[in-house]
Amino acid sequence: MTDLRVETIFGDDRVVVGLTGELDLASIGRARESIATARLHGHLVVLDTRRIEFIDSTGLGLIATTAHELGDDFALIPDERTRRLLELMGMSEHLHLLDGTDDD
């Protein structure tokens, strides 16, 4: 199992939290902390999972609860697997999804 690396970019109107590696029960705490830090910034929080190699139900749970708590202040740039799982869980239509190329 590989580790999770977190890279946070503080922009003018958004904070992008980029995750690399595996997002599961073992690494969920670090991801949660990074998102909490990003929230303190008071802008749009964007979670970028494009470099994620594995995500389990704990990781999907983090996306669900963060989206629920932040509402319009949360967006996700998903990797293909996460996108498919979110569709399967009926969550896609409730999330603000970005493809990583657009500016808003």
Next chain:
Amino acid sequence: MVESGGGGFVGEVCRVLGLASERLAVGVAVVAAGTEEVVYANPYARRVWARFAGGDDPWSYRGYRADGSAYRPEEWPLRRALRLGEVVSAEEISVEFSGGVRGVVALSASPLADRGGAIVGAVLAMFDLTEHRRAEETLRFMAQASRLLSETGLEYERTLEELTRLVVPRLADWCAIDLKTETGIENVGVAHVDPAKVELARMLQARFPPDPHAPTGVPAVIRTGVSQLTEEITDDLIDAVVDDLEMRDLLRELGLRSAIVAPLAAHGDTLGALTLISAEQGRRYTALDVAVAEDLGHRAALSIRNARLYQREYETNRVLQESLIPSQLPEVDGVEFGVFHESAGTGEVGGDFYDAWRTGKETFAVAIGDVQGKGAQAAALTALTRHTLRGASMHDPTPSHVLRMVNHAILSSGLNRFCTVVYIHLLPGDDGLEMTVGLGGHTPPILLRSGGRLERVGAPGTLLGLYPDIRIKERSYYVRPGDITVLWTDGVTDTPGKATRFGEQRLEQTIRRSHSDGDPRRMTETIVSAIRGFGEYGFTDDVAVLSLAVTAQAQASQRGAA
């Protein structure tokens, strides 16, 4: 014993030694050759002899070397000095007297020769090392006891019994540990070097159970938390404390000499008592020994306390864990199940569950689910989900209705968690089962047809407990004997191997190649052994599998009924 020798050379030595050694903190004695009569002994030597001379015959003793070998009579330092003229320097000897009294002495001996060179006697010097060696032994013992107690698991009574065996014979000839219970006092361990005496103690305990209000002994110590030291157990004392005549005789027979009862106390609470009794070894306990016993009692109490806290948590988890799966599956004619459920080895209650239940006279339902998180809150959500599934299906068993009810129940519970569920309603038909599937955010189950074709059943729907409006699509399938439907939780596909996870492709392959011949038990076993073989780290998550099939007998019984 002659205090000072008469005349001659030996007498002269005695007079000189007597003047010099009267106040020495080492025993000095002069023994005459031939008769081996003690012609002089300074006060220290007399005290040492008096101490060991507990029995009727002070000279019936045995000596042992550190390696355990016994001294033959001619090997004692005094005899070697008298007979061989050898000078013996501080030989450490463990001495055991006939009464069972033990001690450690360092003996030196030097021959006394007259002008002609003939050995006429010997000077013996002795130093009593009993207390020194005992203190060292106590330190070693405490280290050992601490190690034993630190390894205390759920069965702490067994550790305490082991502790009594560790105490004997080093700190006591008898050792007992009693614990305070809700109804009284319970003995958890008695030890004595002689097993017959342990039996005797058990018999005494059974015939004379301790009176919790007794003014002395274990009950008093447990009540007050204050140690009791009885330096000398005399017959008069036994008569004063014990009313029962038979018990008095038994106690006298045991040759009890000295006793300590110390509380097992920690955090201001007395959980029991530790009893140390000296008998055969003739040891007389002092305040120092009480301190040792109290320390030991404190350590034991701490480990009991920890074990009990752990036990309570373990018990709570076990009960919660059992709430995740039904105590028994419904018996439906012609339908067979193969189920598996195991929690990740984290000690926490898991969040995966399965269930199967009747919804009507002929109809029934199965469900599998994964609740977000672990622990008591997750278990509460699992219970809520299972009960709502069952309750809602009694009124209207369609997946759309049942899953909506579960969604509503979780949202209004305030648990702030979600779950994913597969719910399948089943209606027996002429030659099989009509199966209606609803998915609440869960991965679609697999249906393996008897011909070997593999289908994913159900259409993606919204997970439950997060959004007020959810989308649930119902899909129906007809299954016949030989077809197997497999439901699982993500612990199966997420099982980590060396480089990758088990994944859905491997699961599909495993199911396709299972050779289960329509037997759902064999199917479930095949899947479980595949993930066990694949997993590098054991089960890192909860795992639940439910396989379901119609048997050939179903056809017969259905036709017979029709």
